[in-house]
Amino acid sequence: MICKTLVTGFPRIGENRELKRALEHYWSKTASLQELRATAAELRKRHWLFQKRQNIDFISSNDFSYYDNMLDTIVMLNAVPDRFSGIEDETERYFAMARGTAGASAMTMSKWFDTNYHYIVPELSGTLDFRLCPGKILTEYAEAKKLGVKTKINVIGPITFMGLSRASKGENPFGYASRIIPLYKELLARCAELDDTLYIQMEEPYLVKNPTAEVLALLKAAYQDLASVSSNIRIIVTSYFEHSNETTKILAETPIWGLGLDFVHGPQNIQGLKYAKGKKIFAGVVDGRNIWRNDLGASLFLLEKISDMVGREQVVVSTSCSLLHVPYSLQNEPESDIKQHLAFCCEKVEELALLGRVFRGEVVLDSDNIGMKTARSRTPSTQHDGPADIAFGERKVRAGDFAERNALQRRKFHLPKLPTTTIGSFPQTQELRRLRRDFKKRAISEEAYEQGIKTYIDDCIAFQEEIGLDVLVHGEPERNDMVEYFGEMLKGFHFTDNGWVQSYGSRCVKPPIIYGDISRTKPMTVRWISYAQRRSKKPVKGMLTGPVTILNWSFVREDIPRPLVARQIAAALCEEVADLQAAGISIIQVDEAAFREGYPLRKENVSAYERWAVDSFRLAVSSAAKETQIHTHMCYSDFTDIIKTIEAMDADVITIETARGGNRLLDVFEREGYHNEIGPGVYDIHSPRIPSEDEFEKQIFSRLEVLDGKRMWINPDCGLKTRRWEEVRPALQHMVSATRNVRLTLERNETSLT
Template sequence: MGPKRELKFALESFWDGKSTAEDLQKVAADLRSSIWKQMSDAGIKYIPSNTFSYYDQVLDTTAMLGAVPARYNWNGGEIGFDTYFSMARGNASVPAMEMTKWFDTNYHFIVPELGPDVKFSYASHKAVTEYKEAKALGVDTVPVFVGPVSYLLLSKPAKGVEKTFDLLSLLDKILPIYKEVIAELKEAGATWIQFDEATLVKDLEPYQLEAFTKAYSALESACSGLNVIVATYFADVPAEAFKTLTSLPGVSGYTFDLVRGEKTLGLIKSSFPSGKYLFAGVVDGRNIWANDLAGSLTVLKSLEGIVGKDKLVVSTSCSLLHTAVDLVNETKLDDEIKSWLAFAAQKVVEVNALAKALAGQKDEAYFSANAAAQASRKSSPRVTNEAVQKAAAALRGSDHRRATNVSARLDAQQKKLNLPILPTTTIGSFPQTIELRRVRREYKAKKISEEEYVKAIKEEISKVVQLQEELDIDVLVHGEPERNDMVEYFGEQLSGFAFTANGWVQSYGSRCVKPPIIYGDVSRPKAMTVFWSSMAQEMTKRPMKGMLTGPVTILNWSFVRNDQPRFETCYQIALAIKDEVEDLEKAGITVIQIDEAALREGLPLRKAEHAFYLDWAVHSFRITNVGVADTTQIHTHMCYSNFNDIIHSIINMDADVITIENSRSDEKLLSVFREGVKYGAGIGPGVYDIHSPRIPSMEEIHDRINKMLAVLETNILWVNPDCGLKTRKYGEVKPALQNMVAAAKKLRAELASAK
């Protein structure tokens, strides 16, 4: 994205027709060259290329393979921006491809849609072009690809293809294209190449592991003369997968995440193949804490004895896509906290410092400063709050369930709320206009008074409330005009959090988030949302949702302290949100939404670890609302993950209503209900995709709700979009919501006449 989100602004300008393709390409080229130069200047030997993307690395692979779904009317040749961005974002006539979370991160990738009839062809020469571009700048790079097996394992059968279709059966069809790319790279002078096969950290079946052997055997002759690295990350590599990986033909070395994959260290020590390179991922690519250099050096020295001095390469644990760009751009963080941190630019320096220390050129001053910062963090009084620790410890031993079951609560709530069948609502945010952002920015910079700020936000809330009443939506939201981000807004009001000015991380496409940093124990000094929610409720007689972000999402969308277990931090956040829920209820808010958009993404990659995570994550959610009355309706919201495998944990959250992404993933969610899962609480599977500018018709939404009614009871179904509306424009939001309400009303009339 660039240190100041340069790519984001260039993309959005291009999409809005305010700049040309050439303008966008120029910004992209400048970003690539500055990154390559930065790594080269820092002394990095193996510099990656083909890691830049206009939208998503998996989509880039789909383009390279020419695997464009038929609905985009691509007629062959090199894939241009029109087709590429239509796949990513949809266009006026067709929807986008599905987007889902990349492993257990907050990055989203575009899911390939494949089947037996896909005609693959070499349709994007991006990898070779960028390798040559770097070479022309005097930088010899290592081109990086999503590996062929992981690409297929991350894909889904296209619409109309049997769900049981074996995606790995397409391996023989895509490998010839990988071979073409490899041949061009060799011709251009490449000597190293990297394949990311991150699916190797998951629980794979024997036939899936065999596919890796088959793929790399087939690529072996094409790769002769090249050093081939296969990279894994985000978790331990299981013993069987380690065996498969380290036996792959034609592979020169392997990258392992030794931060999140500590058990892999044991496998390396006992059975690492001789003569191979080990890229040791000791610098955390997913968090912002400075590396414990002395600890890492000890690990590296132990590995040196196993793999040999000339075969050990110091590396980050994964791509630096998942961390902030450069600490240099942080002018407002205080010096103490800043000394505890390392962003991507600093991690590159850490990698080089460790490599030099291994080679006998240790920078004593740099290592001493690092040791002092580590010690300061351990002893700082800012980190520990004994009262919070005590309150969180007292949570153990209770499961924090509301006293009454959900069906009795829903009856009590209906008597109070008096909602129609198929009640309509939205997820929370409304469009964040340029004017709105300006008001917040000026207030933060103290250019306008608090009185002026409150007046401006109140006017915006009033507009949003009025619009929803005109549209005849049943349960309203205040639109969140006062919020910059659904996690940062809360973190700014909780103790134990620090904030960056430019710590942006890509979430998808041009969408970036600025995760807060949780450095200490968390508590809530005062109410955070009651003022705005009460103000909004006074503007209408309809129910107004209080809008909160849940503890698991705040945790998973922050840079979390690494000096205590994650669940302890989560319980602390849950207690803070519990205080807020109870204050909203006291203020007369009868519907409170506690978003857990990121609950699924924190699920460990290995099944053996699922139960423990889901137990404390679901428990944390229940803690937040255990104290409310039966008549207070608790909603939660989840999006952009595959929820089918955790549906029983979702039911166990015991929310009164859950709104959940459904439309962009082609209604995959509904299949669990078709398969007989009984769900008794309220549920609103999204009826249209808000991440696309496309406006769905009333008929399309009507059909979608009808599909839901085939598997869900009429009295529990809600009608809502997939997600919040902050990234959309009012010109898109208003007609889409009009169509949504019209579809709900039409169905109510049809259901009434059927009786």
């Protein structure tokens, strides 16, 4: 068989977010497990048959997940933490690990490499009852085969599984190889019974992260073993998001069948091909992470270059990574100047099929049809004047060092020890969404819309005053999304109607598209923040999304340097900070939730990113006076290797996610002598469980073991928009009451010492 095309993986949420809705109905007990399973089966069928109609040669099974593929792998290996082992029902236990229960906190989530997708982090310990549970994999393969689709089976590889795990007591997660790799061998033996020839795609993106000598040695031994399990198993080891040249040579020396390589985000992969003769090369030339149409001419040129090195018959045209990271289809998007330049998942599959036919000589297209255009000519706006000039100007920073600013701010705000606040958003109710939707469709008047927003803000302020929070927020009722809202206020952004991408579980985001130069034409947040501030004598935070996060959570033009785009956004935010300050807002939060996820995966590229990312943040807040307190927020980050960069950002207060990660994430701040103020999250907002007052007290005292209480804030992990008021009200009440109790305990201890 001449193999032409492979799709690394397909989105599972559905064209109209069917899986999201089915999951949420099941969790709320308004739908049965059978109904959820029926929706899932229909989605798998639809996605398999679509790819089959496009004549894709390698279609995936086991790329579907009810929540997360890493969580599925945890289940496959029975690596279930002890706190969930008492839950007998498999489905209940699966979702408990992801979302927590009244008695057990959820497993930690982290960002999947440098994307906005979150995975469940495996917890390895000596008490785990490792054993193979292959039911999902075997069942879905049979399900596809019954539909006439012979799939490759996608599996998170053992090196990536261990590399992304956290082991107890500071153990090396790769020390569990002797318990984990035999289960992968057992899995392959079970799969070998399914068909005469079976293709297994072992996903090993961990290999792009400067693998150590230990990892390289383990990699060789593992795949030497795995590829020898059965003669009818053909293993494709797939990496993505960067180059993995260190491992290409090693894997080429094992009996694996093929290598999946990302030539879009890891163009250096071509350098490793000199070692790969004799292996199938699954050449990732269709971008699985951005939404611009493929430059077919450039892709064909690259494919020819690859085939010159390894032989044409060894090359299979592939997506660069799973299409999980792009929206489903352009079919229902309205016409616009930019639509013709876009390709979502379904369009990328069509591009892939066309590239495969052209590369194999089945069709011949002239240059006009192939689309040999420069990236710049794809997009409507290409002028570089005005705000863009600031990208090459001098570095701008705010006045005063932290010690000076902190002294002025303490005198101004008179906040108690362990001041309490939230990260920004409050629950986005159905009524609130309907209000914005009706106003957008002009079904209600502007007056009715504004009254609805004011009522929500009034209620938020009243609630926060009632429970005794120290620094308030307006709740963000006017905002659909923390990036989309600002993009709608800035020039240079385009928005889709249905461009949803899965972030985690049932949570989806709709990234804007940056197609032109960015500038601000008017204040974006001042009106509603000022309205909220007039409702309280306590400080109300101005809430902005930072330049690096807006950049990283958008689809960005390919022909403009990312640092320049970030700098343009920062210049606009700098103007907004000045306007908020002039309106009397004295605490301003500039969220950089995606700062960490933007880090390059290769160490050699890190310093350049840090330089322009920090410069962008500092430019954004450079208009703040010394007395104005600047907060920032980061979530789902490991701060060990970026603490000096966080110091360089020089925010007065940083709030971070630690409710699941605990003090492990905080140790570095104390160890490295971080002097600015910090709010370690004590409320896991990604779980529906409501922590008790006692649990909050334990969380706070735990944080005080590693942080100085004089510079510590108390807050949730993240914004509360995805939670329900029925959860938020009691949880925040418990958080504030617990903080008061801790303050009293600390005061009594101080008194007894004197």
